[in-house]
Amino acid sequence: MTRVLVIDDEPQIVRALVINLKARHYEVDAAHDGATALQLAAARHPDVVVLDLGLPDMDGVEVIRGLRGWTRVPILVLSARHSSDEKVEALDAGADDYVTKPFGMDELLARLRAAVRRAEPVPGGEDEVVVDTAEFTVDLAAKKVHRGGRDVRLTPTEWHLLEVLVRNTGRLVSQKQLLQEVWGPSYGTETNYLRVYMAQLRRKLEADPAHPRHFITEPGMGYRFEK
Amino acid sequence: MTRVLVIDDEPQIVRALVINLKARHYEVDAAHDGATALQLAAARHPDVVVLDLGLPDMDGVEVIRGLRGWTRVPILVLSARHSSDEKVEALDAGADDYVTKPFGMDELLARLRAAVRRAEPVPGGEDEVVVDTAEFTVDLAAKKVHRGGRDVRLTPTEWHLLEVLVRNTGRLVSQKQLLQEVWGPSYGTETNYLRVYMAQLRRKLEADPAHPRHFITEPGMGYRFEK
């Protein structure tokens, strides 16, 4: 869940923001002054910060600098001032966006979504992409298989088959499902394809291809990959 | 130098932006319609895009979508409309910021700086700028390749291809991805380009171009750069 830190000293604005954000399933923290805000940011590590520049205890720009000293979290600035200078100062201090009050809630939320979106890591990121077994290693992102100190070359079909099996580690995958995922939706009965390519995978990856430990046959049903 | 792509059909706005940007040492490209813009973006790979939503040939939001299909370049939207709906639509389509006309040049430039700044990779981050192999050295920052005591001359396309491969060292890069990153999003099947340019890179960088050790072909899938 996305965590938002709201920093504003006007209770009604904080309330409006909190209600709207919570309704959209954000997790919200709120602070009414700069000192509390910096403390909360350090403690809670929000995914995005909404900051009103007019705070009782310190200049809003100082809050920006305080955050930027250690984090690149997106900062969305709110302010009643329309003055260009103030906008420039806040943006150059490290703010990501600047919205003048009064603001439309829809717009603010859209800008918040934009800020969060571009901060998130590139898609296809760090979800588990490396699978280890006793004998070999499969890197799904790099499309690489390592075994006994060297890379193993797989053909496109071999790789595709391996990928489907590994993504379903421990689960039985039916022959029909394998055929459709690798060869296309119009296939489903050509089990001889599977026999041939499973044999290739075993020959390239199993220590003893005749007695596979990782690529298990479930007679009449399908195949299963075990670590 | 930071490269900016300005997309607007009003000549006076384009002129004002170009003058101001050039004075601040930005490199500027300009387009006055969406089709040209998408083409230019693909060809020039700007670091930031300034986009007016009111274009003669297509909806501005379509331009945003066209760009977001293949790049995460920051997009700063200009518009005469103050309507909240339009802002929300543009931001959710993938825009990074939204400025209503008339706008202050100072503010626009500050927002542009903010957009460019946060797109920058983490300073001192873990991505290496210099990649060494046994036979040559690639300096991604300086855009230079050193081999056997001298610089190697690469054409723009050769360099671009090398860059994509090196940034994905060890990972397989599909032919489609290479074509789209180097030649633009409308390419994807012209694998003969890849064959020609991969041969050039090998001829210039491999010790034995006929038996490449660094630029590995994975038949049917793509290419891989290995140190």
Added chain:
DNA sequence: GTCGTCCTTGACGGAACCCTGACGGCCGCT
């Protein structure tokens, strides 16, 4: 205009890959 660089495009030989059929082994059933 002329030259040189770079990109595109087509053609061809060779390599890699995929499909296919045949054969034998294992197992359960009759």
Added chain:
DNA sequence: AGCGGCCGTCAGGGTTCCGTCAAGGACGAC
């Protein structure tokens, strides 16, 4: 024991894919 179903193995042939070369065109520099 005999049989049929299912699976593993192997090798050949057609097809796709890749590396290489060369020619033509676009573009900018001089």
